[in-house]
Amino acid sequence: MGASMAAMSAAYISQMGYVSPNDIKMINFGELRIGHKDFADRYPTLVPYAYRIVHRNDIAPHAIPLTAGYSHHKNEIWYNNSMNENDPYIECDEEESPNCSDSVPQSEWTWNDHKYFVGAGLNDTCYCMKGT
Numbered sequence: 001m002g003a004s005m006a007a008m009s010a011a012y013i014s015q016m017g018y019v020s021p022n023d024i025k026m027i028n029f030g031e032l033r034i035g036h037k038d039f040a041d042r043y044p045t046l047v048p049y050a051y052r053i054v055h056r057n058d059i060a061p062h063a064i065p066l067t068a069g070y071s072h073h074k075n076e077i078w079y080n081n082s083m084n085e086n087d088p089y090i091e092c093d094e095e096e097s098p099n100c101s102d103s104v105p106q107s108e109w110t111w112n113d114h115k116y117f118v119g120a121g122l123n124d125t126c127y128c129m130k131g132t
Helices: 004-015 035-046
Strands: 025-029 049-055 076-079 090-092 116-118 125-127
Touching: 004 025, 004 035, 004 049, 049 116
Parallel strands: 025 049, 049 076
Antiparallel strands: 076 090, 116 125
């Protein structure tokens, strides 16, 4: 839920006027849907530089279904691969684009892809799982 908290916090500090929207940069990994369509529509005015990074068949971005009335804000960076250094990605600059992770059938969603993201340390991947 850290990615969702980062996205909500960025919108909050912008809305409250603590920081100018153009001074906020929000990039996260595996964000849940955090608001209804009207919130997703408004998000780019609150946080113009916002990117949700999704790894292949990660279930987390889909855990709160569209049928619950929630929608992702734009922009999505989707790695439909192992997410190694220099792997290609697709950028979708619209909410709920059928060209990014929304193209993955529900039967293929997995927590396994939520555990691995490109890292910036000595290793080229970061194992992101609580308790390990």
